[in-house]
Amino acid sequence: MRRPDGPAKVHGRFRYVGDLQVPGMLHARTLRSPHPRARIRHLDTAAARRVPGVAVLVTAADVPGLATYGLIVADQPVFGGVRGEVRYAGEPVAAVAAVDARAARHALAAIEVDYEPLPPVTDPRRALAADTPTLHPNGNLFREIDIRHGEDGVHGPVVVEDDYAIGMQDQAFLAPEAAVAIPAADGGIDLLVATQWLHSDREQIAACLALPEQLVRLTLAGVGGAFGGREDITVQIHAALLARAAGAPVRIAYDRVESFLGHPHRHPARMRLRHTATHDGELVSVTARVLLDGGAYASSSPAVLANAITHAAGPYRVPHARLHGLVVRTNNPPCGAMRGFGVPQVTIGHEAQMDRLADALGLDPVGLRVRNALQPGDVLPTGQVLGGPLPARELITLVAARPLPPPAKHDPTGLSLPGGLPAMAEPSRVRRGIGYALAYKNLLFSEGVDDASTARVRLALAADGTPHAQVHSACAEVGQGFVTIAAQIARTELGIDQIELLPADTAVASAGSTSASRQTWMSGGAVRGACAAVVDRLLARVARAAGLPGPVVETARRSLTITGGQIVGAEVGLRMSVADALAMGPVEAEYTFHHRRTTALGAAGQGDPHVAFAAAAHRAVVDVDLDLGLVRVVSMALAQDCGTVLNPLALRGQVEGGTAQGLGLAVMEELVTDAGRVVNPTFHDYLIPTAADVPDLDFVAVTEPQPDAPYGVKGVGEAPTCTATPAIIAAIRAAVGRDLRRVPVRPHHLVGPPDADPPDADAASGGPFGEGPS
Amino acid sequence: MHWSASGMLRPSTVGEAVEMLSAARAAGLEAALLGGGTDLVPALRAGQRQVQTIIGLRRVLELRVRGAGADRLTIGAGVTYTDLVGWSLSPGLARAARVVGSAQIRNTGTVGGALGSARPASDLLTFLTAADAEVLTVSPRGPRRQPLARFLAARPEPDALVTAVRLARPGGPATYLKIGGRQAAYPAEVSCAVVVDRVRHTLACAVGGIGRQPVRMVEAEAYAQAAVDWATGTVSSAAAARFADLVTEATQALTPTLPVGPHGSARYRIHAAGVLAGRAFARCLNPAIARPALAATLLPAAPHSDFLRPDTFGPDTPHADPATPHVDGTGPQGAR
Numbered sequence A: 001m002r003r004p005d006g007p008a009k010v011h012g013r014f015r016y017v018g019d020l021q022v023p024g025m026l027h028a029r030t031l032r033s034p035h036p037r038a039r040i041r042h043l044d045t046a047a048a049r050r051v052p053g054v055a056v057l058v059t060a061a062d063v064p065g066l067a068t069y070g071l072i073v074a075d076q077p078v079f080g081g082v083r084g085e086v087r088y089a090g091e092p093v094a095a096v097a098a099v100d101a102r103a104a105r106h107a108l109a110a111i112e113v114d115y116e117p118l119p120p121v122t123d124p125r126r127a128l129a130a131d132t133p134t135l136h137p138n139g140n141l142f143r144e145i146d147i148r149h150g151e152d153g154v155h156g157p158v159v160v161e162d163d164y165a166i167g168m169q170d171q172a173f174l175a176p177e178a179a180v181a182i183p184a185a186d187g188g189i190d191l192l193v194a195t196q197w198l199h200s201d202r203e204q205i206a207a208c209l210a211l212p213e214q215l216v217r218l219t220l221a222g223v224g225g226a227f228g229g230r231e232d233i234t235v236q237i238h239a240a241l242l243a244r245a246a247g248a249p250v251r252i253a254y255d256r257v258e259s260f261l262g263h264p265h266r267h268p269a270r271m272r273l274r275h276t277a278t279h280d281g282e283l284v285s286v287t288a289r290v291l292l293d294g295g296a297y298a299s300s301s302p303a304v305l306a307n308a309i310t311h312a313a314g315p316y317r318v319p320h321a322r323l324h325g326l327v328v329r330t331n332n333p334p335c336g337a338m339r340g341f342g343v344p345q346v347t348i349g350h351e352a353q354m355d356r357l358a359d360a361l362g363l364d365p366v367g368l369r370v371r372n373a374l375q376p377g378d379v380l381p382t383g384q385v386l387g388g389p390l391p392a393r394e395l396i397t398l399v400a401a402r403p404l405p406p407p408a409k410h411d412p413t414g415l416s417l418p419g420g421l422p423a424m425a426e427p428s429r430v431r432r433g434i435g436y437a438l439a440y441k442n443l444l445f446s447e448g449v450d451d452a453s454t455a456r457v458r459l460a461l462a463a464d465g466t467p468h469a470q471v472h473s474a475c476a477e478v479g480q481g482f483v484t485i486a487a488q489i490a491r492t493e494l495g496i497d498q499i500e501l502l503p504a505d506t507a508v509a510s511a512g513s514t515s516a517s518r519q520t521w522m523s524g525g526a527v528r529g530a531c532a533a534v535v536d537r538l539l540a541r542v543a544r545a546a547g548l549p550g551p552v553v554e555t556a557r558r559s560l561t562i563t564g565g566q567i568v569g570a571e572v573g574l575r576m577s578v579a580d581a582l583a584m585g586p587v588e589a590e591y592t593f594h595h596r597r598t599t600a601l602g603a604a605g606q607g608d609p610h611v612a613f614a615a616a617a618h619r620a621v622v623d624v625d626l627d628l629g630l631v632r633v634v635s636m637a638l639a640q641d642c643g644t645v646l647n648p649l650a651l652r653g654q655v656e657g658g659t660a661q662g663l664g665l666a667v668m669e670e671l672v673t674d675a676g677r678v679v680n681p682t683f684h685d686y687l688i689p690t691a692a693d694v695p696d697l698d699f700v701a702v703t704e705p706q707p708d709a710p711y712g713v714k715g716v717g718e719a720p721t722c723t724a725t726p727a728i729i730a731a732i733r734a735a736v737g738r739d740l741r742r743v744p745v746r747p748h749h750l751v752g753p754p755d756a757d758p759p760d761a762d763a764a765s766g767g768p769f770g771e772g773p774s
Numbered sequence B: 001m002h003w004s005a006s007g008m009l010r011p012s013t014v015g016e017a018v019e020m021l022s023a024a025r026a027a028g029l030e031a032a033l034l035g036g037g038t039d040l041v042p043a044l045r046a047g048q049r050q051v052q053t054i055i056g057l058r059r060v061l062e063l064r065v066r067g068a069g070a071d072r073l074t075i076g077a078g079v080t081y082t083d084l085v086g087w088s089l090s091p092g093l094a095r096a097a098r099v100v101g102s103a104q105i106r107n108t109g110t111v112g113g114a115l116g117s118a119r120p121a122s123d124l125l126t127f128l129t130a131a132d133a134e135v136l137t138v139s140p141r142g143p144r145r146q147p148l149a150r151f152l153a154a155r156p157e158p159d160a161l162v163t164a165v166r167l168a169r170p171g172g173p174a175t176y177l178k179i180g181g182r183q184a185a186y187p188a189e190v191s192c193a194v195v196v197d198r199v200r201h202t203l204a205c206a207v208g209g210i211g212r213q214p215v216r217m218v219e220a221e222a223y224a225q226a227a228v229d230w231a232t233g234t235v236s237s238a239a240a241a242r243f244a245d246l247v248t249e250a251t252q253a254l255t256p257t258l259p260v261g262p263h264g265s266a267r268y269r270i271h272a273a274g275v276l277a278g279r280a281f282a283r284c285l286n287p288a289i290a291r292p293a294l295a296a297t298l299l300p301a302a303p304h305s306d307f308l309r310p311d312t313f314g315p316d317t318p319h320a321d322p323a324t325p326h327v328d329g330t331g332p333q334g335a336r
């Protein structure tokens, strides 16, 4: 089944939220702090309010409710305050709505802000130092987790230890942030937004507006990608404040530069990893110290750290582990959710370590992984017993057996060589490398959270007399494919063809976030449950109408089945069309799906934190121009643990996209900051892979059903992002014979002096972690 | 579009365009010439430039012409990169145009826009610097012709319109190499053009992306002049290495330099300039490395022709009279 929005997107006809027009609508723009840390002494908006065409202007003083918001902790001001500090370059200070965007921009230029710049804290290693100022009333530490597993001080004779650093990746989604806010006659507000989680937005907006939640109504509007970058509030509260102040609809929109500044990014990470093993390659211990830079505000940092640190040893059996992680506040841009949610960073580290351990042992990197790969029943460093299935061993074996691409062909144009046509590499100076990576990634929300999803299904007769079902879920479709999955499930469960997926909005209970690889499982489960309840009600009605005995009516499913639009009870001698059954009136049901309960991390980081896992293994083949250090990824093979496949085309889209995004992190994507300011917030300077950079994916799905998930599904979007990056780094490492401890890998790391890739430029002064608790 | 509230003027001759430019200035209005708009439109949208008048050049047919004289090529300011990609009269220029941006940018971006923007690492400007190009402008003070390097170094004349660039007909192989952040569609981080003239026994080399404008590598050029066996047009492999070293030395000594890009390293940039120069040099001159298809090959002596018919017109543009078609015997693409 194909996506209903596919053709419109391909033909450029799809209406993203930024394209929406409402009669009488005003255009809003946001003023942002140019300073990473400053006190606002004075904010004068008088001149800006007088700019022709300006309708309203709002600042911190105009927030009627809670002054701050946040996904987990409400620590982020709606606007940088006059009394408080601005804490990152790009923090909103004011917003203006005007008759057009040009007038709004003129007004922004006319706002006078008197900043008193303060020295920013931009080195996360210094965030907890005694002489570092406290940047926020909540302090500079977002979270610390210290996992102790097995015995302290037990190590193997073969030791590999090093530092790794990963830069800040951006979600770089297609359609920049936008929303339309429309004030309603009942004193409430209606919002059309591109978001990942309508109900979380609603809760935060309502709190800041001091409105009861039911007066804040959200409807999902055309989303152009998310990848975690739309989990946090950006434009929503500003748009609502402006629309209420103006008494008119407001469309707020970011341009590309603002989009790069406006949403949280992937956490930059530094880590020191120490792996020890026996001489024959059995892991004995892993010691990890992981430091994530959370930037100015909490966003989802506490949860990202939990993911990073619980996965820091990778999908391997480790008898003894000490995994210590910190996520700290700095004056860098806020970081939060991005595809993989903390796991890609640690995977880069643990997979580098596995390769270097294989080198130290003289073993094959695939063999070492096979030997140590987790199996169901193994105990993880948190003490959690790994449920099944997790075919990690099978995946790495499978991917290693895929046919290799042919050697570089003689290509006079240079098109298929590193650097492409423009660089025209010299074929004799191109060397090939092969690398592998294996990872696992948790599915769904962790640590005791009950992130339930609700769906409502209504089965009725359409005007033409045919049965027609409406599925209502607040699940945000951000490209993951719920639009097809929900319809497929309803069709399967209800045995009819006409399914209508109602717009995702807050008129139905929460579906939770479109993140954590969770929607097919959670909201798919909710739709399935609601459909099953509808069927039960319909069958009971039919049984009752047919005068069948009470016990049969109560368990109608035992004697009646619904297929192909017919209700059939062979044993009870009943046959009726669904249409006839619905002539007695529509049937409706709501269902809330819960996953199995997990527990919080307790003392020594022990618990049962994760619902389930999915694994993936990539093999990358790269060519490197030895003179210029340019890299071309020649081939990517992926074997992935997918559970039951519901939509093969959608699966393919997810794994190809995940691979491309991992490739981007490996060799090009990094938001660079200089003293806290992003220096490359454009697609000229923040390059993402194009079709010329991403090879066709050789993909094998391993489909062992997940027992506690609907139909045995697993989430598939995140695992391949985790493995693509380290597999490519490993292949480059194999081609050039350098350690490569800084990601993304740049050409100058490959051809400069051998120490050109220190995880930290100033590693000599204080190591990768500097001062802080240990 | 927000900026279209302001006036959009559409002259149909160079004279009209220059008059409109002066009139706007006399009225105290900020005016901008519009070529393909690949630089101007994003700058207007982002509010980096604010203008009251836009003078669209698309209908100025005389700007859209490419021509070949006995020993010179003239390229109108309205010629697009795509027009140049297929042009057999200057394979080096065609190659430089081919590696600009994406197909969309090449279809839209113009030679005049490249000169108007004068981006320091512009692919076209780096190639034209090696090709000793001249820039033709027209202002209320009349027409003017000046070397590209001088045009780039001088402050832009706000009332002047670039009408064309002029360069010598190629007298030997030429190539252009660049590197950046990915496989295709990237701005040059470092680039190098080499233009060989086997008739006059000269070799020119320009490096882009390091200086504030493309820079000629004069020591390396002088070395090459002496090292090339001009009878065969070849050099030894050792000569390519020496040439590369001289370029590295020259780029190292260069001041002022462009700031290094967000992901770059100053040391790498200099290293890469040397590697690219050595490669470009070898591709043009060393048969052991340069396979025929790789280097832009020496052209057959082309018969003389005047202005050629521009090969692309927008939907709103009347077709010009076809000028004398050019025949140079290089196949179906010959005259395009």
Ligand SMILES: Cc1cc2nc3c(=O)[nH]c(=O)nc-3n(C[C@H](O)[C@H](O)[C@H](O)COP(=O)(O)OP(=O)(O)OC[C@H]3O[C@@H](n4cnc5c(N)ncnc54)[C@H](O)[C@@H]3O)c2cc1C
Pocket: B032, B033, B034, B035, B036, B037, B038, B039, B040, B041, B042, B057, B077, B099, B100, B101, B102, B105, B108, B109, B110, B111, B112, B113, B114, B115, B116, B117, B119, B121, B122, B123, B124, B160, B161, B162, B163, B185, B186, B187, B188
């Ligand atoms: C996505 C993207 C990728 C790009 N990639 C590359 C690349 O790989 N390599 C590269 O070199 N460039 C690249 N560029 C830059 C750009 O395409 C070139 O600089 C192009 O040549 C500009 O031409 P234009 O006709 O679009 O100019 P316009 O945008 O129309 O004008 C640019 C400037 O020149 C002025 N101008 C226009 N015509 C004239 C004239 N006749 N006389 C005087 N002034 C004039 C305008 O007023 C304006 O100031 C890229 C741009 C984009 C948007």
